[in-house]
Amino acid sequence: MIKVYNTLSRKKEELRSINPPKIGMYVCGPTTYNYIHLGNARPLVVFDTIRRYLIYRGFEVTYVQNFTDVDDKIINRAHEENKEAHEIADFYINEYFKDARALHVREADLHPRVSEHIPEIIEAIKALIDKGHAYVRDGDVFFAVSSFPGYGKLSGRSPEDILAGARVEVDERKEEPHDFALWKSAKPGEPYWESPWGKGRPGWHIECSVMSMKYLGSTLDIHGGGADLVFPHHENEIAQSEAYSGQPFVRYWLHNGFITVNKEKMSKSLGNFFIVRDILQKYSGNVVRLYLLSTHYRSPLDFDDSKLEEAERALERIKNSWHLLQEALGEPGSTDLTPKDEELSRELDTLRAEFIMAMDDDFNTALAISHIFGVVRAVNRYLAEAKTRSRPVLEHAMQVFREMIDIIGIALDAEEAQSSSKVRDLVSSLVEFRRQARQEKDYPTADMVRDLLHRQGVILEDSKEGSRIRLETEPELEGLMADIMQMRQSLRKDKNFARADQLRETLAAQGIIIEDNREGSRWRLVD
RNA sequence: GGGCGGAUGGCGAAGUGGAAACGCUGCGGUCUGCAAAACCGCCAUUCACCGGUUCGAAUCCGGUUCCGCCCUCCA
The missing domain is CATH 1.20.120.640 (Anticodon-binding domain of a subclass of class I aminoacyl-tRNA synthetases)
Structure with a gap:
């Protein structure tokens, strides 16, 4: 029996899907105006792992993750770079997939984009107006929170609580301060779509309601995302969706905790974020995953x-x-x-x-x-x-x-396969070269080879059966050869010509020709 | 101000009533030409603090201190 902690009930509940063995799962994806940072990577990896596990346990999972490709931040970025908003979005969606792949995050079954669901969003907004849950104010449409009795049930606060803590200026045109935009009218220079209320674009929250219900039905089994989305994003999603469909929107709400830096939340606004792309320069996807999953997903992770x-x-x-x-x-x-x-x-x-x-x-x-x-x-x-x-x-x-x-x-297995065959062969031949040196008790040379390989990220372990190699990082051919040439120089300097010649022959067998002349030595590849 | 969560060894991190997992680090030993890996062993009488319930508490209850998050775009 699988138990999940449901943010809605604030306790662990037995996981029971609506249509076993099917499970519909929706996870809020990124707004694509930048490379993702480590904080964005946590829900990716966490929910990917949950998905993998549910499949392992025999569920047929339909996994949907959206891209918010229509948004103020994207528009701003486009202005800065003198590009179209969709160009920015497309570029970062593409980059997103590269990072996700490197983190072994499997592609979702569906990756819907806001820009491709405008008609459905308009229909939903119309229906909400007809049902008396939304109202129009000069080109904008707002959701009337007071029309939805359950508002606040996810985040555990009453409308009064929210008012008490309001820290932000309220739009005068709203009937209630916590009403939120379903449709925003376009300002000059902004991308827009035609609608019954004039030119504009969807508000942030409506996309997830419309796209999740389109692909997974009016009640989702699981909806996931970062804990910072609980309020207002997911709270608003519930209000819209349930007001629209009359059905419970989500059975299980799952939220991951934050990544912190010096105990402070990693976020773009604080500027203390680390780009996944940079981290992957130094650490493998395996390492990042092990790090992210070595703490429970709901706990903060420093x-x-x-x-x-x-x-x-x-x-x-x-x-x-x-x-x-x-x-x-x-x-x-x-x-x-x-x-x-x-x-x-x-x-x-x-x-x-x-x-x-x-x-x-x-x-x-x-x-x-x-x-x-x-x-x-x-x-x-x-x-x-x-x-x-x-x-x-x-x-x-x-x-x-x-x-x-x-x-x-x-x-x-993937890590193994990455290693290019040329470098692999070269490393193996060095190991063979060292084996001969050891056999002849030429330990200084043997150790020199081991040190060299170690510098190149290759760990050598001797056992009775022979030497085992482990690649810490993939050596570059150029760097590896430079090191080998230097080692050979020092062999010659020590007048260990037999060994130096042997090394030359070993390399020749690998298609690498070493040529000595007065200026020094150089190497080249033959095919 | 309102809402939510947390405090466990040198570090990270599980554990929610009855032997304080696991990983990293450190130390001792075995193996080895040396090293590495691996194996064996050691490293919290104690779980922020105070009080209570209980035969028994890191775990439940009350209080105190400290910390983080949300209430604004955010994963």
């Missing part, structure tokens, strides 16, 4: 560089175990079961059950991840201690391991 460093080391532990396991699967393995095999198998089943229990409890990814480390420990211990290795048990381990990291969205 950011600084050391947090990503820590996540990176934690990910290393997972990756090491994964590679160890893959390596073991590459060997023959036995088929009969020893007590150690049975113990591991039992442990794996327990860990999987615990992982599911954690996720069932309002998507407790922090606890769930601890069970991934449980698998890591169990597998590592088995590999270190078992005299024989049972193939079916290793496969079982791989299966459980994969299920778990897939839900969290850590993609280990």
Whole structure:
């Protein structure tokens, strides 16, 4: 049984969809006038993980995420850059997808845009006016909050509370101060659409009501977003949608907590935000995901560089175990079961059950991840201690391991595939070169190779069977070669010509020709 | 002012009535030419503070202090 914390009821409730096994899920997407920052990335990753988990548990999820591509900020940006508003929106939507992909966020089933739903929005506004929930004031249309009795139920405040705390100047034309715009008339130079009330564009809140109900029906199972959307955005969505359809709008409201910097909310207005694109320069999507999911989604999450460093080391532990396991699967393995095999198998089943229990409890990814480390420990211990290795048990381990990291969205196979073959081959040949040096007890050279590789982001580990390599980062061919050339220079300086020549031959076998002359050495590729 | 949430080891973070998970860091050991990885072991008698309920409280109740968020565009 999956339990979710519902902002509306302020408690955990059993998740029951309207039409099992279907689940309709709508998540508020970004306003596309800039690259997304880490604060924007949290709901992306959180709700992507929730979606993955619901699918894992057998639900047929329809996942909808909108783009707000009509908005004041986009218009302003367009003015600044002397472009059309839709050009700005299109550009950043495209950039959004690049970041999302890098974070292993799966594309939604539908990505509706406001600009493509203007007729439906106008129809909805008309209906609200007809039903007496909205009124027109010189080209603008406002929603009459007093016409909707349940207003304030999501954010837990009464209309009086809202008035008491009003900090903003009220538009004189509104009947009540907390009424909000459904349609805004266009000022000169602004993009507009024709409507019964004149040229203008939709207000912010109406888009989500119209688009979510269009694709998911008048009652959504899950509506998600950041906690800052609770009021007024989601409160207004409820008012509009329920006034329009007469049906409950959403069964479960899910809200993620903020990312903070020095305990302060990361936001564009405070200027303390970090662009996802920049972070991904230094850390992989796997690292960012592990960081974002290592705290429960409703809790605040403080950011600084050391947090990503820590996540990176934690990910290393997972990756090491994964590679160890893959390596073991590459060997023959036995088929009969020893007590150690049975113990591991039992442990794996327990860990999987615990992982599911954690996720069932309002998507407790922090606890769930601890069970991934449980698998890591169990597998590592088995590999270190078992005299024989049972193939079916290793496969079982791989299966459980994969299920778990897939839900969290850590993609280990993809990371492997990124490595280009040329550099890979070059690294392997250096490892072979070092093996020979070690065999001949030429440890200074062997260590020199290891240091070189280490500088290039390649970690070498020696074992009885041979050397294992781990790529921390993908070395650049140019940088790697420069380092190799330098190492060879120092071999020659030490008059270790045999080794230097051997290195030259090794590289030649890789299609890399080294030429020595009076000025120094250079290298080139042959095909 | 109104509404909501939080305070757990050196750091991060689970845990909501009965052995204080997990990760990072640090320390000791095994393995190793050395290193790394891995394995084994150690590191909170204590969960902001005070009082109460209970056989039993980090967990429930009351109070205090501190912190964050929302009430304005925001994920």
